[in-house]
Amino acid sequence: MDLPSGSDGAMTRGGGGDRVAALRKTVLATLGAVLLATSGWSFYQSRRLPEPVVLGPGVTRVRTLGEYFAGVRGTVNDCRLYFLEGEEPGGTVLVLGGTHPEEPAGRLAAWLLVENGRMAAGRLIVVLSANRSATTVTRLGGAYPPDFSIPTPWGERTFRMGDRWSNPLDQWPDPEVYIHYPSRQNLAYVDIRNLNRTWPGRPNGTLTERTTYAFMELIRKEGVDLVLDLHEAELQYPVISTIVAHEKGRELAAFVSMLLTDTEFKMGMEYSPKTLHGLSHREIGDHSQAIPLLFEAPEPFLDATRGRTTREALLTGKDEFVKRAGQAGLLFETMDDNGWPIDVRVGRHTSAVLVTLEVWTDFYPDRPLRLEGVPRYADVVALGTGHWLQNPASAPPGRVVVE
């Protein structure tokens, strides 16, 4: 690889030429170091962008996932768990935000629960970053923005954009074929880093498998009755604007679907396939006492036929190309000039959680779950998601933590 000297203005060997070459190399090396430092700093900051969480009046405890399973303690996925405990006893519900961080409405809805919610009866455990590793990277080659900001009455709150899969810096390499544990079903290789393909996990597995195992330990040890997993889906994906329910929760999900469709917005319901493994709505139900439900809201930003992946497109949910795909009959959800703004998507999730808890309390009055203070769909759409995000600067001392 030692290349000969060129003649096109290159240096000739000798004292003067060597000095010029050394000077040139020094200048180039300095430029390279500057490039390395600026790009490296940018990546470093993106990975560690602090996301403040104001502990609302209903948050009684903050724990970490590592307290339930030492295999994730101290890792990037040792995420926080926010406990909202009511004065009246009741059931226990776990809400998972950030299973797929690139579906931000799920995370933001969970944020609104933590910053506004109070449990009158029962316990609510909220996770904002179920796969925290996946919040530190964006889809490789997807040109996604590293973060986005939600306007609020007092300024902006900035959140990491995140990805569907754990960061390859935290778990790598992927196998040729991912063999799911314990079913031994063959899945796409990349899904070994997908938190919603590794349930119920295993204690000696990969980081993502250990994370789902830790959540299973949490569900078992805390006696969780109900798990709500908040997602978003591309409009070209048939599982959209719907609840996916384990058979243990089919009546609950059917009632929630009917109530939401009748009173707030269209929401479908379908069964979790018994032969598709690794998903929360299948494995949590099969391997614990809890009833798992997964909620999907529409996110055009994820569609394969989308246009530019800008911050504006993420927040407005507008995309000319996805709209044209809809005109060609290629979508499973409507898409018009209004798009699917982030407030609509977040509001769908907050109302879905509230209605689910209301129906649960009707079904199981001996284990009530009564949540107050959380905005419904109409409130979030009318006032915006940012209206319900609290200002960390004016929060009481000790009531702000960072995700």
Next chain:
Amino acid sequence: MVLFQGVITFLYYLLVACAAGLMLWNLLRSRRWEEEVLYLLVVLPFLLRLFRLK
């Protein structure tokens, strides 16, 4: 599986370090500015990976 991942990751980073070292070595030995710029640009992602920044 996890053990293999660890071994492969270690070997991978070793490979990245070697490739980055070779490119820096060639940058020093090269006498043509076009090649020097090329080596510099190519080595950057290797260094970012080596330092676990990207």
